[in-house]
Amino acid sequence: MKMLGSDAILRSLEAEGVEVCFGIPGGAILPLYDAIARGTTVRHVLARHEQGAGHMAEGYARASGRVGVAFATSGPGATNLVTPIANAWMDSTPLVCVTGQVRRPLIGTDAFQECDITGITIPIVKHSWLVQDVEELPHVMKAAFHIARTGRCGPVLVDVPRDVQEAPIDFEYPDAVDLPGWRPPRRGHARQIKEAASRLAAAERPILYVGGGTVNGDACGELRELAELGRLPVVTTLMGKGAFPETHELFAGWPGMHGPKWSNYALNKADVIVACGARFDDRVTGKLSAFAPGASVVHLDIDAAEIGKLRNADVPVVGPLKQVLHDLAAELRKLSEVGELRPPEAWLLQIADWRDQFPLRYRRGDVLKPQTVVETLRSLTAGRDDVIWTTGVGQHQMWAMQYLHCDRPRSFITSGGLGTMGFGIPAAVGAKAARPDATVVCIDGDGCFQMTGQELATSVLEGLPIVVVVINNAYLGMVQQWQELFYGERYSHVHLTHAVPDYAQLAEAYGAAGFTVSTEDELEGVLQEALALGRTAVVDARVDPAEQCYPMIPGGAAALDMIENPEEETVEAGS
Amino acid sequence: MAHTLSVLVENRPGALMRITSLFVRRGFNIESLAVGPTERHDVSRVTLRVNCEQHTLEQIQKQMHKLVNVLRVIELEPGEAVERELLLVKVAAPPDRRAELMALGEVFRARVVDLGPDALVFEVVGPPEELASFEELVRPHGIKELARTGRVGLARASRETPRRAQRLEVLR
Ligand SMILES: Cc1ncc(C[n+]2csc(CCOP(=O)(O)OP(=O)(O)O)c2C)c(N)n1
Ligand SMILES: [Mg+2]
Numbered sequence: 232m233k234m235l236g237s238d239a240i241l242r243s244l245e246a247e248g249v250e251v252c253f254g255i256p257g258g259a260i261l262p263l264y265d266a267i268a269r270g271t272t273v274r275h276v277l278a279r280h281e282q283g284a285g286h287m288a289e290g291y292a293r294a295s296g297r298v299g300v301a302f303a304t305s306g307p308g309a310t311n312l313v314t315p316i317a318n319a320w321m322d323s324t325p326l327v328c329v330t331g332q333v334r335r336p337l338i339g340t341d342a343f344q345e346c347d348i349t350g351i352t353i354p355i356v357k358h359s360w361l362v363q364d365v366e367e368l369p370h371v372m373k374a375a376f377h378i379a380r381t382g383r384c385g386p387v388l389v390d391v392p393r394d395v396q397e398a399p400i401d402f403e404y405p406d407a408v409d410l411p412g413w414r415p416p417r418r419g420h421a422r423q424i425k426e427a428a429s430r431l432a433a434a435e436r437p438i439l440y441v442g443g444g445t446v447n448g449d450a451c452g453e454l455r456e457l458a459e460l461g462r463l464p465v466v467t468t469l470m471g472k473g474a475f476p477e478t479h480e481l482f483a484g485w486p487g488m489h490g491p492k493w494s495n496y497a498l499n500k501a502d503v504i505v506a507c508g509a510r511f512d513d514r515v516t517g518k519l520s521a522f523a524p525g526a527s528v529v530h531l532d533i534d535a536a537e538i539g540k541l542r543n544a545d546v547p548v549v550g551p552l553k554q555v556l557h558d559l560a561a562e563l564r565k566l567s568e569v570g571e572l573r574p575p576e577a578w579l580l581q582i583a584d585w586r587d588q589f590p591l592r593y594r595r596g597d598v599l600k601p602q603t604v605v606e607t608l609r610s611l612t613a614g615r616d617d618v619i620w621t622t623g624v625g626q627h628q629m630w631a632m633q634y635l636h637c638d639r640p641r642s643f644i645t646s647g648g649l650g651t652m653g654f655g656i657p658a659a660v661g662a663k664a665a666r667p668d669a670t671v672v673c674i675d676g677d678g679c680f681q682m683t684g685q686e687l688a689t690s691v692l693e694g695l696p697i698v699v700v701v702i703n704n705a706y707l708g709m710v711q712q713w714q715e716l717f718y719g720e721r722y723s724h725v726h727l728t729h730a731v732p733d734y735a736q737l738a739e740a741y742g743a744a745g746f747t748v749s750t751e752d753e754l755e756g757v758l759q760e761a762l763a764l765g766r767t768a769v770v771d772a773r774v775d776p777a778e779q780c781y782p783m784i785p786g787g788a789a790a791l792d793m794i795e796n797p798e799e800e801t802v803e804a805g806s
Numbered sequence: 807m808a809h810t811l812s813v814l815v816e817n818r819p820g821a822l823m824r825i826t827s828l829f830v831r832r833g834f835n836i837e838s839l840a841v842g843p844t845e846r847h848d849v850s851r852v853t854l855r856v857n858c859e860q861h862t863l864e865q866i867q868k869q870m871h872k873l874v875n876v877l878r879v880i881e882l883e884p885g886e887a888v889e890r891e892l893l894l895v896k897v898a899a900p901p902d903r904r905a906e907l908m909a910l911g912e913v914f915r916a917r918v919v920d921l922g923p924d925a926l927v928f929e930v931v932g933p934p935e936e937l938a939s940f941e942e943l944v945r946p947h948g949i950k951e952l953a954r955t956g957r958v959g960l961a962r963a964s965r966e967t968p969r970r971a972q973r974l975e976v977l978r
Contacts, residue, residue, distance in 0.1 A: 353824055354831045358874040361819070378874060412816055412877045536868035539861065 232403075236365040237266035237396040240329060243372035244273050246404040249300055251276060251291060251664045253284040257304025258344060260331030262396035264302075273300075276664060276693050279685040281308050283657040285315025286683070289324045290661025293644045294619055294669070296449065298325040298379050299661065305331045306344030309390070313351060314651060319386040320355040321648025322470060323447055325379040326386035327372075334394040335363065349390050358413075359388035365398035370405055377408045382415025383534040384447050416533060419550025419558065427505065427529040427546045428562035431461060432571050434503035436578045438483065439463050440515075443470030443647065444508015444532060448552030451475065451640045454507060457560040460567065462574035464582055466490075466498050468509055470647040473637035483582055487515040488784045489629040493585035495790045498523060505529040505559075508552050511541040512648070521789035531555045589782075591633055592796055598775040599749055601627060601702045605634040605674065607754050608700065611762060612670075618642065619662045619671045623655040623679025625709040626780040627702035631674045653682030659697040660690050670698070670762060677703040677727055680734065687741040690767045698761050699738075699769045705729040705776045712779045717786070729773050738769035749773040808837065809863050810882040810889060810959055813852040813870060814844065821875040825852060828873065834858065834866050838934075840956035849877065853958045882959045889959035892929065893937040894919070898948035899926045907947060914940045925950055 234242070240263055244252065251274045256264040267275050278284035281303040288299030299319075303312045309330040319326040332338065333345045338361075349359045358378050360371045368391070375387045431437055445454055451474045458465050458475065464483040465475045475482055484494030498504065498515075504526045509515070516522035519541060530537070530544035531552060538547040548555050566572045593602045605627075612618045613636075620635055622628040622645045637643045644662055646654035659673040680701050690697050711725040735745030744764055748757045748771070761768040781796035815821045822841055829836050838855040856866065867879045882889065899907050904926070911918065911928055914936065920927040930940050934957045941952065 349820065350823070353820075353827045357872075359820075363819075382872075410874060413874045534872070536865065536872060538868075540865060 232401065234400060234402050235262065235266065235396065236368055236391065236398050236400055237262040238269075239365070239368045239400050239402045240372065240391065240396070241266050241271045241273060242402055243369055243404060244300060245271065247298070247372075247376045249273050249298070252300035252302060253278050253287040253291070253661065254302025255279075255281050255284060255304070255308060256302075257308045257331065259305035259333055259393045260302060260308070260396070262393060263329070263331065263391075274664075275302075276660070276689065276695070278657070278689050280683065281311030282314050282653065283660075283683050283686040283689065285312045285326070285328070286318070286651075286654050286657035287661035287664070287686070287689075288326055288328075289315055289319050289322075289654075290621060290644055290658030291665045292324050292326060292661075293658070294641055294662035295665035296641065297665070298327055298376055301326065301328045303328070303330050304344070305333055305348070306346040309346055309348035310351070313355075316352055316386045316388065317355045318646055318649045318651045318654065322646065323384045323443060324386070325384040327375045327379050328386060328388045330388065330390045331396070332361065332390045332392040335392045338392065349388060352388055355386070356388050357385040359390065361390045362392070362395050365395050365400045368395070368400065369402060370409070373405050374408050374410055377410070378413060382413075383444070416535065416549045416551070419531065419548040419555035421558070423546055423548045424555060424558045425562050427531075427548060427559055428566060430503050430527065430529055430546060431463070431505065431559075431563060432566045432573075435575060436500060436502040436581075437461070437463050437505070437575055438498055438501040438503070439465045439505050439507055440486070440498060440509050441465055441467045441471040441474050441507045442509025443468065445471055445474045445552050445556075446508075446640045448508055448533060450507070450552035450556050453553055453556035453560065457556055457563065460560055461563050461572060462576070462579065463505075464497060464579060466494050468512070468515055468647070469632055469645060471509065472632060472643040472645075473640050476638040477636040478638055481579075485632055486790070488517070489633065489780055489782065491591050491633065492589035492782050492793055492795065493582065495784070495793060496585045496589075497582045499790050501526045503527055503529065505531065507531050507556065508533070510537050516541070517784040517788055517790035517793075521791070531559075589795070592781075593778070594798055595751075596775075599751055599754065599773065601704060601772075601774040601778055602630050602634055603751060604700065604702060604754065604758075604772045604774060605630050607758055608672065608674070609635050611755065611758055615670075617669050619644065619659075619666060619669045621645065621655045621658040621662060621671065621673045623673075623675045624650045624652045625676040625678065625707070626704070626712065627674055627676045627708070629780045630702070652676070652679045655679055656683050656690075656697070656699060657686045659699070660686055660693075660695050663690070663695040663697055672762070673697055673699045675699055675701050676708065677701055677705065677734075678707045681727075681732075684737065687738065687743050687767060687769070691742040696765060696767045698764075698767075700758070700761075701734050701769065701771050703729055703734065703771050703773050704778065705773075708776075709780070715779070729776075734769050734771035738767075741767075743767035743769055745769050745771070747771045747773065807859070808855060808857045810887070810957065811854040811856065811867070812880045812882050812959055812961075813854065813876060814878040815850050815852055816875040816877060817848050817850045818875050821850070822852065824873050824875060825870065828869055829866075832865070832869060834862065838954075838956035840958050842958065851958070853956065855957055880961065882961060887959045887961050889933055889957050890931060891934040891937055891957040892931050892955045893940065894927060894929055894953045895941065895944060895949055896925055896927045896951040897944045898924060898950060900924050903947060907944065910943055916940065
């Protein structure tokens with residue numbers, strides 16, 4: 232069919248089944264936006280900042296398991312996308328970013344709003360294209376989607392000069408990609424999987440260490456089957472939260488810097504660790520040389536380069552987690568049928584013991600505690616299967632990890648590897664676009680809110696209602712915690728104040744509902760109201776600025792040497 | 807330990823930049839790099855010399871495999887590959903030293919490719935280690951300028967698929 236390059240981009244998105252995309256127009260991408268105006272089945276959500284558009288696309292992808300799509304113009308529009316691209320890279324989120332570029336004859340001349348965005352993003356994309364010929368467009372779009380979602384998921388960038396968008400093309404969407412250098416692994420090695428099963432069967436203290444790769448690989452059902460079959464305890468990383476039901480008896484919490492001590496004990500004292508789409512990140516291992524010293528490692532991953540990168544793998548298996556976990560369970564079942572599998576009951580009892588010994592603790596008092604806010608949100612949503620959480624980055628994020636119980640994959644969406652403040656609100660808007668039926672709640676920090684809060688306008692005007700609960704501790708809390716603990720309480724530029732801005736008034740200014748709460752008495756009622764409202768709402772929860780996030784592995788320390796809340800009279804948190 | 811990697815890449819804009827960027831980003835050091843055409847017009851060969859531990863080498867290979875334009879990564883193991891490099895060196899050569907220099911050049915099968923009133927330019931092709939020896943021998947005469955291409959290599963005709971490449975196939 233005869234059309235323009237800009238139309239070809241949209242027809243490609245339609246062919247890929249894209250329903251929603253996020254972006255902001257500008258000079259170099261005017262032809263594409265004109266094509267949108269001329270008609271498409273793809274819904275475009277107008278963000279207020281390209282960073283917001285990018286995080287929305289990420290939130291959409293993470294909530295739905297599909298590829299997220301973001302548009303931006305050349306120059307500053309494209310550079311504003313760099314943070315979400317880096318975020319998607321670190322967290323392996325499938326993303327296709329389409330940017331406008333100056334006309335081909337102007338490339339290289341420092342033209343207005345020219346910027347070498349393919350050059351800038353080389354280290355943080357799986358692949359990118361500067362499309363020089365309109366005839367290439369359909370193939371590039373096809374390849375872009377294919378690469379973003381196959382193998383280890385991640386972002387790709389398609390940079391399209393304005394005159395390529397305006398050039399005529401006889402459009403036909405290709406059926407297949409021609410990518411001789413892109414061959415993601417198809418199957419895990421059968422012999423290695425067998426070896427993994429026999430290691431598991433012989434283990435006395437086995438553990439499944441589950442990361443975001445299990446969610447991306449759509450392998451959570453297979454994971455559960457494996458865990459239940461072998462009665463194997465499961466820890467999930469921040470990115471893996473929700474991959475295994477957190478109310479399950481085999482769930483053993485979250486390891487890492489702010490994970491409970493008992494979870495870190497379970498992982499670090501195991502004799503066989505099966506890493507499932509997890510990458511031994513420093514936030515999980517603490518001091519690497521002291522991490523799980525007695526464990527042999529079975530490493531299952533779609534990305535061969537993760538294997539042996541940080542921790543040697545005794546049994547490496549490279550392949551799609553869905554198949555690998557399924558086959559591993561099948562092998563384990565064979566061993567069980569010939570009586571060679573003994574459930575590690577003593578080990579499970581030991582973990583339960585640690586759990587009793589080292590519960591998460593904080594002290595309730597006259598002042599509202601951030602943990603109480605999260606616990607109240609948990610109890611108000613208990614048993615519901617239609618809630619999606621997003622977070623910013625900081626103490627509130629860690630409290631959300633510690634105190635929320637997520638039983639389903641894709642119900643906890645956070646910025647893990649890059650730790651991007653401001654991720655929460657736009658990610659929530661994107662998640663809502665993916666799951667209009669869901670109640671999407673962003674647990675945000677006061678600092679994070681101020682980085683991307685303008686996307687409340689997008690939420691209100693696009694009919695994508697979200698609930699933002701601001702854990703307002705008046706501080707860049709996580710930084711303040713480090714200054715308190717490791718820099719002799721010399722607080723340097725971390726005070727934000729409780730009252731500026733007034734988050735509830737700001738919400739009202741955006742056409743959203745605003746609430747302020749500063750006591751435990753009002754808390755439940757306000758949260759309940761905000762959750763039930765059905766429109767965008769912001770709850771400014773003014774909490775104790777002095778509350779710190781514990782337990783904690785100090786930077787560079789061994790995971791087993793984590794420190795607990797030094798407060799003497801801490802009481803156990805409500806269940 | 808030093809290793810030579812031979813990398814086949816699609817001949818596309820930016821392909822080389824993606825490889826070098828990967829080295830910079832992951833903190834790997836490149837000692838030498840040579841790029842040129844192959845028997846296929848759409849494929850280039852990049853020959854990389856790196857000095858690193860075995861563990862790092864495996865990381866480099868696996869990371870390079872993930873690049874969409876990279877078709878194949880092979881380690882050229884010493885003894886199982888031929889490696890060559892070209893050296894051009896401009897040496898001070900006043901008339902009274904010329905004969906001595908030419909004699910030196912003959913030992914290394916160096917060709918004199920240019921001759922001036924007080925300098926000459928040698929061209930030497932050979933295994934990179936030999937070029938280094940030649941360089942040391944002419945150094946006392948006064949090296950004015952020097953250029954080396956970086957090594958290129960091929961697996962020996964007697965060996966079709968180096969072991970390392972097969973091993974990587976298993977991992978993929
Ligand atoms: C974009 C960005 N800038 C800076 C940081 C460093 N940083 C990490 S946590 C944090 C404080 C976050 O403050 P807030 O949103 O109020 O969360 P809190 O820790 O108080 O819960 C900062 C500044 C970051 N992670 N991301
Ligand atoms: Mg704060």
